[in-house]
Every structure is written in structure tokens, then in C-alpha cells.
Amino acid sequence: MTDHYDVVVIGSGAGGGTLARTLAGSGKRILLLERGNFLPRELCNWQSPQGPAAGRYTSRDTWYDAAGNSFEPRVHYFVGGATKLYGAALGRLRPADFGEVVHMDGLSPAWPLSYDEFEPWYVKAEWLYQVRGLHGEDPTEGSWSEEYPWPPVAHEPLVQQIADDLDRAGYYPFHVPRGIMLDERNPPASLCIRCVTCDGHPCLVHAKADADLIAVRPLLSRLNVTMLVNAEVTKLKTDPRGRRVTRVIVRRDGVREEYRGDIVVLAAGAVNSAKILLRSASDRHPAGLANGSGQVGRNFMRHGAADVVALGEKPNETVFAQTLGINAFYLAGDPRRPSHSAGYGRRWPLGSIQTLPRSARLAREAVAFRLMTEDLPRPANRVTIDRRNHPHLAYAATNRGEAALLLHEFETMLSRSSLPLTRDETVTVPDETGAGIADQAGTCRFGTDRATSVLDVHCKAHELDNLYVADASFLPSVGAVGPALTTMANAIRVGEHLVRRLG
Ligand SMILES: Cc1cc2nc3c(=O)[nH]c(=O)nc-3n(C[C@H](O)[C@H](O)[C@H](O)COP(=O)(O)OP(=O)(O)OC[C@H]3O[C@@H](n4cnc5c(N)ncnc54)[C@H](O)[C@@H]3O)c2cc1C
Numbered sequence: 001m002t003d004h005y006d007v008v009v010i011g012s013g014a015g016g017g018t019l020a021r022t023l024a025g026s027g028k029r030i031l032l033l034e035r036g037n038f039l040p041r042e043l044c045n046w047q048s049p050q051g052p053a054a055g056r057y058t059s060r061d062t063w064y065d066a067a068g069n070s071f072e073p074r075v076h077y078f079v080g081g082a083t084k085l086y087g088a089a090l091g092r093l094r095p096a097d098f099g100e101v102v103h104m105d106g107l108s109p110a111w112p113l114s115y116d117e118f119e120p121w122y123v124k125a126e127w128l129y130q131v132r133g134l135h136g137e138d139p140t141e142g143s144w145s146e147e148y149p150w151p152p153v154a155h156e157p158l159v160q161q162i163a164d165d166l167d168r169a170g171y172y173p174f175h176v177p178r179g180i181m182l183d184e185r186n187p188p189a190s191l192c193i194r195c196v197t198c199d200g201h202p203c204l205v206h207a208k209a210d211a212d213l214i215a216v217r218p219l220l221s222r223l224n225v226t227m228l229v230n231a232e233v234t235k236l237k238t239d240p241r242g243r244r245v246t247r248v249i250v251r252r253d254g255v256r257e258e259y260r261g262d263i264v265v266l267a268a269g270a271v272n273s274a275k276i277l278l279r280s281a282s283d284r285h286p287a288g289l290a291n292g293s294g295q296v297g298r299n300f301m302r303h304g305a306a307d308v309v310a311l312g313e314k315p316n317e318t319v320f321a322q323t324l325g326i327n328a329f330y331l332a333g334d335p336r337r338p339s340h341s342a343g344y345g346r347r348w349p350l351g352s353i354q355t356l357p358r359s360a361r362l363a364r365e366a367v368a369f370r371l372m373t374e375d376l377p378r379p380a381n382r383v384t385i386d387r388r389n390h391p392h393l394a395y396a397a398t399n400r401g402e403a404a405l406l407l408h409e410f411e412t413m414l415s416r417s418s419l420p421l422t423r424d425e426t427v428t429v430p431d432e433t434g435a436g437i438a439d440q441a442g443t444c445r446f447g448t449d450r451a452t453s454v455l456d457v458h459c460k461a462h463e464l465d466n467l468y469v470a471d472a473s474f475l476p477s478v479g480a481v482g483p484a485l486t487t488m489a490n491a492i493r494v495g496e497h498l499v500r501r502l503g
Contacts, residue, residue: 005031005226006502008248008261010233010276013081014487015471016267017211018128020219022495028502030225031259033250035232035268036077038212039084045204046195048360057085057202063271064386066394073271073393073437079229080212081269082438083484087199087322088179088208089354090131090485092122095142096331096349097479104348105398106376108477112448112457115142121489126177129209129488133177140327151185153178156318158367159355163324165417176325176354177485179209194320197357211488228252234389235280236264236467242284244466263498266444267471267491270300274383274443274473275391290444290461295454297384299377300395301442301478304403306371307356309424310414315364318357326353329409330480349374350406351480367421371410373403374480377442393437441483444473458497459490470494 006028009020020032036059039045047053059077062070078084095115101108111118123146126133133148135141152175155163163173182192192207206213219225228250235249245264250257266273274297280289288296329350351373358366376398384392414421447453450462459474461467472487 003258004260005029006261007031007263007265007498008033008259009265009267010248011035011081011267011269011272011471012079012216012227013211013267013269013471014083014484015491016265017080017083017215018125018488018491019265019267019470019495019498020225021128021215022492023498024219024222024225026499026502027224028499031261032216032219032225032227033231033233033248033259034079034227034229035272036079037229039078039080039202041202041204041206043204045202062390064390064392066392068392075269075437078212079216079227080210083210084202084212085200086210086438086484087197087482088210088484089199089322089482090126090129090133090177090179090488091325091481092141092177093479093481093486094140094327094330096140097477097481101349101374101477102332103374103376103399104401108374108376108479111476112446118489118493119143119145121493122485124492125485125489128492129179129214129485130181131177131179131209131485132182134175137172137174138325138327139172140330148177150183152176153180153182153320153323154184155323156320158312158314158316158318159321159324162355162367162417162419162421165419166326166413168418169413169416171326171328171413174325174327176323178322181207181209197320197322199322199357231257233268233276236266236276236289237280238282238284238289238464240284242282243464245289245464261466263466263468263502265468265470265494265498267469269471270440270443270473271383271391271393271437273469273471275385275389277444278383278385279389285463290454290463290467292463293451293454295445295452297443298379298382299442299445299476300381300383300393300440301375301377301475302395302437303375303439303478303480303482304351304373304397304399306403306407308369308371308407308410309362310367310369310421311363311424312365312367313420316358316367318367321355321357321368324355326413328413329353329406346405346409348402348405349480350402350409353406353410363424366424369410371403371406372480373399373406375399375478377445377477383443439472439478439483441472441475441478444469445476446474447476459494468494468498
């Protein structure tokens with residue numbers, strides 16, 4: 001096996017897997033390095049994470065919080081990364097998210113690209129990940145240049161009843177875009193069998209459009225793609241001038257190896273990508289590779305999320321519940337504008353609401369919702385490493401006031417609906433220890449200013465000629481939408497740039 005490739009991609013999740021898939025057709029020699037292995041297909045895939053399968057799909061790692069206390073992060077080091085466990089809710093950010101947004105706790109910064117500039121890659125990601133959705137239901141969404149490739153996943157009867165009711169009350173409910181291989185018009189052709197949930201579980205029948213199945217596996221038979229699993233990248237080394245990454249240091253099955261690439265793409269997830277850059281400090285890059293700005297590891301974000309339970313009068317028989325979304329509180333707005341009905345028109349942007357599957361631990365009448373607020377990039381919310389190269393995550397949540405207001409609006413919405421639904425006091429408050437890092441993002445943000453960003457607009461490190469970062473680290477802000485589709489779309493964008501660059 002050669003040790004020299006045109007492109008070395010580190011990490012096979014939403015960013016790295018999608019980027020490798022984008023590059024593969026170019027015929028360039030690609031090496032995909034993945035720390036984990038393929039996730040086993042077994043009955044446990046569908047068992048509750050609270051049951052006998054507890055922790056089975058959480059990879060072993062130890063991180064530390066700001067006070068130096070160790071914790072086990074809920075990370076998933078598999079081919080496909082966190083998408084093996086994700087809920088496959090594949091929504092776009094709203095156009096406003098690409099601009100500067102004023103929040104209760106400060107500013108969410110503008111991107112170096114507008115929504116309209118980014119939109120074509122959303123379409124490509126939606127086709128690649130087979131997203132089921134419907135444009136035009138939610139007034140906060142941006143323009144679209146193509147319809148979704150498949151119709152949305154239909155609401156089950158109770159969820160449909162809630163949607164109709166909220167529609168009458170002016171809350172503009174919409175179908176959540178989902179990356180699942182469900183064909184309701186032709187059930188025999190459908191891979192998805194509408195089981196309990198996708199969120200938090202691997203899919204036993206391989207019906208979830210994750211980065212493993214959609215992006216990586218189709219590459220394995222290609223002669224120009226080499227994939228190594230159990231291959232943890234520990235360090236990047238540069239030429240004496242510090243301008244090019246010349247060697248990728250790997251620990252594979254416990255053995256040290258080195259690989260070279262004309263281009264190196266880091267996509268190990270927001271915390272691990274920052275960790276690798278910080279570990280790669282050298283004389284030329286004393287604060288960490290590509291870290292002349294001191295921004296590597298900073299601006300860590302995750303979403304503020306609260307799972308809230310409402311109680312109905314009848315048992316909730318819904319199996320596949322994650323189909324209904326409400327963005328009526330997503331944007332701040334002018335209450336005097338007549339088009340702003342119901343929730344529209346408040347001082348702060350509050351976030352999004354989605355239905356969730358009913359957990360077996362809840363009452364049979366329970367209907368579960370997730371309330372998600374935007375987390376702001378704060379320099380002090382950051383990843384650092386200690387002398388033993390262990391990552392430390394300092395994090396304090398932002399916009400808690402907005403989360404409280406969203407909960408209040410949610411209660412008002414329930415009370416205005418004609419359905420007998422009342423909020424239960426059972427609220428799952430987000431975990432503040434740093435262990436809840438499902439939506440980790442922002443540690444190597446892109447931008448035009450070298451002093452405040454790590455990457456340029458093509459996601460190339462400002463200070464290096466051949467190093468790119470293409471996972472959720474690049475995000476300058478996260479909105480109140482899951483980051484997966486935006487990370488996939490960006491990986492396609494960066495991949496296309498690399499195809500052009502490599503000629
Ligand atoms: C339970 C759960 C539910 C979620 N649901 C949703 C959802 O419904 N919608 C949504 O938008 N988002 C969701 N997310 C978040 C989404 O999965 C992530 O935002 C997305 O996967 C991030 O992509 P990434 O490329 O940054 O990281 P990942 O997809 O995690 O990929 C990183 C990859 O790098 C590998 N790696 C790490 N370190 C190294 C190393 N040193 N060397 C080599 N490889 C390395 C990892 O093993 C992994 O494969 C969910 C996440 C979880 C955990």
C-alpha cells in the first residue's frame with residue numbers, strides 16, 4: 001500500500017464521509033482515515049439506550065471539564081460518525097442565520113456567505129441524503145431552487161390532529177425534513193418499516209440515510225479510494241516553513257503509521273479536530289497548527305435543548321413521531337406587521353419545536369416535544385488540551401433566557417390549541433456537564449478575517465496551503481436547527497472546490 005495520496009481525509013462522518021464521496025468521482029487517490037470501525041448490525045441496534053444496550057454505541061473516551069473533572073462524552077467513533085446514531089432530521093438553516101442575529105445574550109455572527117450563495121449545496125445534500133420534506137409550509141424558510149426529492153413523511157393520526165389544530169391557531173406547523181428511506185407510496189419498495197425511532201439508535205434495517213451507508217460504503221469498491229478503520233490520527237506535521245502539512249501521524253490498531261497527502265482534510269468532529277490541531281503545535285505554530293489567531297478550539301457551540309412533555313386525554317399510539325416542526329418562534333419580528341400571527345412578533349428569536357417519539361418511561365397519554373434554542377459562539381467556550389493531550393472543554397450555556405421564553409410560548413401555544421393537551425411538569429433540562437455534545441460545532445470557524453477565524457471561505461486554514469477542515473467545526477453560528485445537513489452541504493461545497501483545485 002502506498003503512503004502517498006492526492007487527498008487524505010480524516011474522519012468519515014457527516015463532513016469527512018460526504019467530502020470523500022464528493023471527491024471520489026474525480027479519480028484522485030483518496031485515503032479515508034477513521035478512528036472507529038463499522039458499527040455492528042445486530043438486534044441491540046433497536047434496544048433502548050436505557051436498557052441492556054446502554055452505552056453500547058458510545059465510544060470510550062475521557063474528556064475534562066473546565067474544573068479538571070473527567071467525564072465520558074457521548075461520542076460515536078464509527079464509520080459514519082455521529083450520523084450512525086442521529087435522528088436524521090435534515091433541515092436547512094434559515095436565511096436570517098447567515099446574517100448577524102441579535103439575541104438576548106449577544107450577537108450571532110454573520111457568515112462569509114449568504115443563504116442564497118449556500119443554497120445550491122443544500123439541494124445537493126438533500127438529494128444525496130434522500131431527504132423527505134415539503135417546501136412552502138414554514139414561512140421562516142428561505143427560497144429553494146429545487147423541490148425535495150421525495151414527499152414528506154406523513155404525520156400519524158394524533159400528530160396530524162395536532163398539526164391541523166396548530167395550523168388553525170396560526171402557528172404554521174410543517175413536516176420535518178427527514179433523511180430516511182421510506183417510500184409511503186410504494187411500501188414494498190421501502191426500506192424503513194416505521195419503527196419506534198431513529199434518534200439515538202443505529203438503524204438495523206439500514207433505512208437511515210447516514211454518512212456510512214450513503215457516502216462511505218459506495219466508495220469501498222473504488223480503486224482510487226482506500227479506507228482504513230481503527231486509524232486514529234494523532235498529529236499533523238508540516239514542512240520546515242510551516243506552510244504545508246507533509247505527514248499525517250496515525251495510530252492504527254496500536255501501531256504508529258505515517259501517511260502523506262497533497263491535500264489534507266480534517267473532519268474528526270468539532271472537539272477532535274481542534275484537539276488534533278492543538279496537538280500539532282510546532283516551532284512554526286507554537287499555539288497549535290493553524291492557530292495564529294488563537295481561535296482554534298474557541299467558539300464551541302451546541303444547542304440548548306429541552307425535552308418537554310404534554311399530556312393528552314387518550315393514549316398516544318404514535319410510532320413514528322418525529323415528523324412535526326414549528327418555527328413560529330424562530331425569528332424575532334415586528335408585532336405590528338399583520339402577517340405575524342400567533343407566535344410571530346417578539347423581541348428575541350427563540351428557536352424551534354419538534355415532536356419526539358414517546359419514551360416508554362412516560363405516561364401513555366404523553367406527547368413529547370423538543371424545544372431547541374441557538375447557542376452563541378463565545379471565545380471562552382473552548383477546547384484546550386493538557387500536557388497529556390487530553391481535551392478539556394470549558395462551556396457555559398448561552399441564551400437560557402430565550403429557552404425560558406420558548407417554554408412559555410410553547411405553553412401558551414398548547415393553551416390556545418383546541419386539543420386537550422397540557423404541559424406536564426416533566427422537563428428534561430439540558431445537561432451542563434459538557435457530556436451532551438451531540439450537536440458540537442464551531443471550533444474552527446470560517447470567515448474572511450484571519451484574526452477572528454481559522455478557515456477561509458473554502459474552509460482552507462488561513463495559515464496553511466494544503467489543510468482544510470470540513471466538519472461541523474467550520475460553523476460560525478448554529479441557528480436552532482440540527483447541524484448535520486449544513487455540514488453535509490458544506491462538505492460537498494469544499495469537495496467541489498478541491499476537485500477544481502486538483503484539476
Ligand atoms: C444521538 C444524536 C442525534 C442527532 N440527531 C441529529 C439530527 O436529527 N439532525 C441533525 O442535524 N443533527 C443531529 N445530530 C448531530 C449530527 O450527527 C452531527 O452534527 C454531525 O454528525 C456532525 O458531523 P461531523 O462531521 O462534524 O462529525 P461526525 O459525524 O461525528 O464525524 C466525525 C468522525 O471523525 C472520526 N474521528 C474522530 N477523531 C478522529 C481521529 N483522531 N482520527 C480519525 N478519525 C477520527 C469519528 O469517529 C467520526 O467518524 C445528532 C447527533 C447525535 C449523537
